[in-house]
Amino acid sequence: MGAKVVFKPYDPDQLTFLPYKLEELVPASHPVRIVKQVVDEVDVKPINRKYKGGGASSFHPRLMLKLLVYGYLTNTYSSRKLEEQAQLNVHFMWLLGMKKPDHNTINRFRSEKLSGVLKQIFSQIVQLLAAEGIVSLKEAVFTDGTKIESVANKYTFVWGKSIKNSKEKIKTQLDELWQYAQDIAKEELKDTAPLEYGQINPQKVKETISKINVALEDKEEVSAKVKQKLKYAGKHWPENLSKYDEQEKLLGNRNSFSKTDPDATFMRMKEDHMLNGQLKPAYNLQISTQDQFVLNYTLHQTSTDYQTLPSHIDQYETLYDTLPEAVVADAGYGSDENYGILHGKGIEAYIKYNTFDKEQKEGVKAFSNDSLHYNEAANYLVCPMGQRMAHMGDGQRITSSGYVQLISRYQAQNCNNCPMRGVCHQIPGNRIVEVNHSLRKHKQAAKERLNTEQGIKYRKRGPADVEPVFANLKHNHGFRRFLLKGMSKTEVEIGLLSIAHNLRKWKA
Template sequence: MFEVDPVASGAAPGPVAPAGAAKTFRGYDQQQSFLLPPSLDDWLAEDDEARFISEIVDDVLDLTAVYASYESASGAPPYDPRMMLKLLLFAYATGVTSSREVQRRCLRDIGFRWLSGNQAPDYRSLARFRRRHLEVLPGLFAQVLAVCAQAGLVSLGRVALDGTKLSANASKHKAMSYDRIVPKIDQLQAEVGALLAEAEQVDRAEDERHGEDRRGDEIPQELARRQGRLAKLRAAKEQIEQDAAEKAAAAAQEIARSKGEAAEDAERAAGEAAANAEPKPKTQRNFTDPQARIMKTNHGFEYAFNAQATVDEDHQIVLATSVTQQATDVQQFEPMMTQTAGSLAAAGIGQTPEVVLVDAGYCSETNLAAASAMPSTVLIATGRQRHDETFPVDVADGLLPPGASRREQMAHALRTKQGRADYARRKAIVEPVFGQMKTRQNAGRLRLRGLSGAQGEWLLHALCHNLRKLRTATVAGIAPA
């Protein structure tokens, strides 16, 4: 037990070490006042990440698009967008994605307090700012990518494309399968009909039955609740049927193309498949986030989104991103190549990647045809050798046999000495980026709901990842300060 020393030299009385203690300790007084007004700038280390984020926002980024959204705003003066953007970037770069946690950090964390100018925006303002400015993120991402290129961090030698699953902000318990939705709609329609009949009787009752503050013609709470559930069920049913039709059409079109059928025949086959498509009974929809889909993640089957990214080899800079509701990657190759070209153009980078590395999840006849028309060398893993491939597995730099298919040509390219050397780098380029973003930035679980929210948040994570790479290179002297 500590004893109170009634005579403390130069300070208010406080706890002291037990009598006879052999060690002398530094003075400690929780009630000590500052002799001069404190400065948060003195408390923040010169190499702190918060200072780097502040410099990027103040000196590098063009925030014209951010400020433009406030021109017609009314009401009380909002928080300065520079401050809010700094907090958002610093929070995501350090793995703080909760608006409530950011508000707490603004009171307790030196980096957050310094960035906010000793203010503490409430979590609603932070959340609204994040959602409000999702549409300007592509422009900010392009600016950061341009800075990375100017710093020599983008070489476009080898580029890898891959996908990863992001857990959606949706509860498994707020979902229903197609075979339960259909009978539930019938049940709710019957209940709504009964409640409407009862509501008509209630409307005719005398006013005193409803209380002084009620008109007497309000919809009963039970009816409103059931009507809301019925609307959600109908929307989920229609979405499941639409998705089944689109999936059937895409599959039919892919089969037609692989057989070399004409475009008109492929379109006709897709239309017939869509018209005859029937949803699987166990297909589910979530009512918390109806746009999320059940996907297999590292934690089992969860409601999730499929996030895509192309990554440059030398410094693992993310070149482009997208998010899709499709669990498989096969339909994302062409959109991501287009997205990558657009992202490089927006950043003022006039080059194209020399080699693009893609895993077997993207392999299809359509994608192989698209790859053969690209200016870059594209290596798409074809999986194991198929029984109808006409050349042996160990063929290397020899000539292809006559009449080789696109799949056989790609398999041959992967088995050459250069192809093996290039493709061996795929995992080392893109997969560490996903690991870093999910571990350091808490990117594996989304905060925003809906496909547009998921796309914006994933792009925000990619932007912050590139900022961290830029800071690391600057500190290491690789990039100019």
């Protein structure tokens, strides 16, 4: 016979002499403890000011902040799941002192009470990290961006170009109706003027249609088709133009927005499951990191990274009343405006320009504008054959961000008989080039800086510092899409993610 099997005693109804203390069920090294420790240290007065007072009592802001931070630390983002965890999970129960906020209370706190103030809480936690010597607010930061999809439906787009075309179509059709009315009732319309393009607004269109109707009222030769079109125009065009005006206000400087989340812009998403880069409503998240800790985050409605850097750096200065000694970023941030702003603030820009990597491998492309020697004292360029290119004049170019660039034009003197003509340029006449001298100087300074010993270290370290943070948030912790709509609410979500990320790494 085999050995007797012995089972451990098991009695689910057995009573204990003393009830368990939740404290005993939470290991000393558990991440929930650092959430409690850190949130207990921060000043929550900015959140307290959001409460009006009076009425029923509220859960303490510190308790609610702990719930959300620990929720985001454990990948629990839904308010309903947070409510469930507060009722069932020992760690949540210990952290909240057995208090059990419902999902509506959790969602209101996240959407309303944290909006506009969470960055102050985030900056306090970063300053605690700095006080511990874990990060330094004055050393170099590594900046990069990623796009995170909005909760809005991807088929709810409104395009700026489509609005413009629709308004132009109304103007064209109204001009046709006006011309038709002129042919039939010229005498009745002799004291009125046709609608100018600048007058395409609901009131003017309504008045113009009314004038046409009055002029054609007693004309028997007016076709039924024209009457029907006038009736449709009077009923729909002013209303449509009002809608277009509202949509243009929502657009601002963007080219698109979502009907169900007007703050979201349609951007090409690399992470699309079909791997074909579909356009989806999204926000552009920018972060600055150091040793993979998030020191600054901003959310933007533009898909281009270079436009985000000025406000991103301004926020860093606002949060910490200081600036990093250097900013390290890829070529997406290398613009004349950004180089100039960082230089003006005393920040070293270890930022590539668009052709930097290619130049490192192949050198400066022969016959390109950048290869032409510039004599600054006499203000002329030297062509590849050693001939002067005379200064023709200066002009301005305004970028999509509104930044004004000074552009200088130079012309070669005798290209027709030049033996290098075929490889230098193909356009008839003498070669003309446009040069942004400010950008040219910034690029040369950036190139020299990036190729120093320090610059090479930063270039190697950059991808290993900021990109793993995005990978951690999106892939390890499954945050690929916002739960809330609107810029202020999505900023709260990013703030909670950033705080949770820093605490998770701090504990590790």
